[in-house]
Amino acid sequence: MPNVVTILLQDRKMDQRRNITLNVDNNENIAELMKNVEKLTNIPSEELEVVFCGKKLAKSTFMKDLSLTPATQIMFLRPKNLVQLTNSKFDSNNKITDTSILGSFYVWCKKCDDVQRGKLRVYCQNCASTSVLVKSEPQNWVDVLKSKRIQVTCENCFAPGLFADFKFKCLKCNDLAAALTHVRGNWQMTECCVCDGKDKVVIDLGCNHIICQNCFKEYLLSTLEEFRFTNRPPYGFTTSCVYPGCNRVVKDVHHFHIMGQSSYSEYQRKATERLISIDDEGVTCPNAACGQSFFWEPYDDDGRSQCPDCFFTFCRKCTERECTCQSDDDLTKITIDATTRRCPRCNAATERNGGCAHIHCTSCGMDWCFKCVTEWKEECQWDHWFN
């Protein structure tokens, strides 16, 4: 299948640069591409280096393994002194020989609304040019996800002390996408530990407890139903591996996109609400039809807040429209106080009309113990399950 590639020729010997557009066959390799460039430019192919994705390409690399699109730019570099370049500036081992690393990972593509195979591209942090060479090979995800880890030299701007700017793209539509570090190919065809199915693309949180995408989605949806995501800084509200006893967590919430757009939005909304309710200056609207979470303004405070969503105004302490904190003779208040206990997080008056001591607050979602009126703990599980 023919493909169009843009070649940026940096001719240091003649101090020139030019752009070349070439039709290439995906079954051609780099050596053949170099011959084509030689024909067009009369520059002997021995004097050229081919740089792509921050690295020099081996002559045996096939075009089809580079995941090219018409927008892709490949740099041809003709150094002033070939001997000097190959000997001193760059490690001669630093060549892409295994092209599988270019497309062996997965991304969440917003445009495709799906998990897709991804590709990694390298740019100069200063001028955004692709004419860069990495000084060292990225060793792990951190090297490409965090900035300022991999140094580069840029053949375009030559600025000193440059770092690589890595970007992930969707292999299908070429849009920028988020890398999904937990999604990988199922090389050994391991069974999903939930359904025993054997999928080609699976989720692995780093513990080798393989789960297929379908089961992962179901698991997330059931976790979302009761919002059992827990706050695990620095990852945010997340969930753990499906395997009993395994505490590995999903380290990047982008994976929750797998639930689908509307569920992901619900996750985001509830996680925000939860975060606000943990904060001293966060409050949940007591209006049963609303339940919006928001931060109240700490200055000039009279103890009352108005919900920005439904405009219900209430006392934050007793959560009533007409504050009942001061009145001792209010029969309603006396009855409520006598028959309920207050959620330790959102202060919602809670009546227990049966069942065990484990309360799941429908207002803020907190799990608490009706007996100790604190967060539900393992001891409560044992000692207060039934009164």
Added chain:
Amino acid sequence: MSATRRLQKELGDLKNCGVKAYENVECEETNLLKWTVLLLPDKEPYNKGAFKVGITFPVDYPFKPPKVAFETKIYHPNVDEEGKFCLPIVTAENWKPATKTEQVMMALLSLINEPEPNHPIRADVAEEFQKDHKKFMKTAEEHTRKHSEKRPE
């Protein structure tokens, strides 16, 4: 759909697990979601009897935990009069979809064999277990003889 496939596999696995204590499992003819396991504890005072344990799987199994309870009466500090007990691995907060019924049975068997009087559901039985162990053993043995099922040959 996935629940059916997994339950069929788990049922077969449990029947062939080779552990006498819980390999006797029956499933309702028309309902794969309802199982009965005949639990055979191997420690006194429960090793003379067999105890029926009912397992009800939710339709969204394995993403929700099964409900497990004794159908046979048992005199135990951690099991109430209705056969309910607290097993952390099958509670909604702790449930992990990769947990297999065999693991649940293993945990239950271990709770029955080794009561946890410090985390009781029946405080009176737990007190007896700790303060008058002899009396506890006698009551539990009698209770087992009277209420439990026959152990299969």
